[in-house]
Amino acid sequence: MHLWGIKRYLILLRMAKNEKIRQLPLRILWYLKDTLRHEKFTQIGDKIVIHSFFPPFPSKAFDRVIPNLISGLKGKVVPLSTYIAITDRCNYHCWHCSSAYRRGKEMPLEVIKGAIRKLQEIGVCIIGFTGGEPLLREDLGEMISIIDSRSTSFLFTTGDGLTKKRAEELKEAGLFGVAISLGHYREEIHDRLSGHKGAFQTALNAIKNSKEAGFYTILQIVATKNLLNSGKIWNFIELAKELGVHEIRLLEPMPTGRLLNKGKNIFLTEEEREKLRGIHIKVNRDRRYPAIVAFAYVEGEKLYGCGASYQHMYIDAQGNVCPCDFTPLSFGNIQKEELEIIWKRLNSSFQRSRRQCFLRENIDKIKKEFAGELPLSYEKSLAICKKCPSPELPDFYKNLTKIDF
Secondary structure, eight states: EEEOTHHHHHHHGGGGGGOOOOOOOOHHHHHHHHHHTOEEEEEEEEEEOOOOOOOSSSSHHHHTTTHHHHHHTOOOOSSEEEEEOOOOOSSSOOOOOOTTBBOOOOOHHHHHHHHHHHHHHOOOOOEEEEEOOGGGGGTTTHHHOOTTSSEEEEEEEEETOOHHHHHHHHHHHHHOOEEEEOSSHHHHHHHHTTOOHHHHHHHHHHHHHHHHHTEEEEEEEOOOOOHTTTTTTHHHHHHHHHHOOSEEEEEEOOSSGTTSSGGGGGGGOOHHHHHHHHHHHHHHHOTTSSEEEEEEHHHTTTTTTTTBTTEEEEETTSSBBEESSOBBBBBOOTTSSSSSHHHHHHHHHOSOOOOSOHHHHHHHHHHHOSOOOOOOOHHHHHHHHOOOOOOOOOHHHHHHTSSSS
């Protein structure tokens, strides 16, 4: 069920239940309303979801979002989301996999649980579990179960292993949302791109099981040049409508992992990203389709920009703390140091959100230091960051700084 018109914006006023938000001037809420004008709010059960970059409303996790944003503008930055890769193991061999070249033993359960507790303490609103294929960890439910209402949890998966029984178990553990990746709308092509026969039907079954278990269900798509420029991306959007998912999460190929040394012709141009932004707006205006969130729109310079190490943090399967899921720079390891210390080190190197993707802007520097293993060491990572000029703020944060809190 989608919410339209003024109903969508009433939730911003209903946030006044939160003491910190109640003290904000009305013009701030009005400004925030304006930034959400191209989103399609979805109701699932008793929750309202803007999209998967935000926790559902009402929730304690949602109540933390705006205070965290304001805290960041005042100098104390808290990542809104953190994704944890709990394994590099996977039965698939996807053409665009970002976890390639990562080496080492995966973190034990107690280390991951300790990281989750610390993330909640520092104020993280969304905790995502990724991989590899996270469903290969039999203890995934234990990780999810220790997350209390201060944070919302999402699972990012190929669908391999999301049986009806497993879905019910994860729902009982407290998981809120499931994002299932699909490489193509045609079965034979998806199977080929994932390197696994039967992967397409596995993904469709996982979507069915996810919906029946009551999860906020997301179809995750990588928009290639061919899909975008041929117009066939709309075949994907039609499939999402038929499957009845709640959200389409629209990514693009990134120069990392298996694509690190690929030619630039595989990556989208700025003009092609503008097409993705247009799709985001067009689909969200059409009641027939699920909500859509295109990274090119949400992370564009006119909105929140690249939030690597500002809005977001990534912990890989070995415990290395990185700016985001795609940027293979390490600023410490949670198996050797306290997470809060590493986060401060990471954030001080990046300082704030930026108008352009850090990875795309600095990929040549990263490739120059690449020696067969990712992420790069802290020393190399820091050296790369020191060569980067201080970034210009994206419009969302630039405008917020003009408001007196």
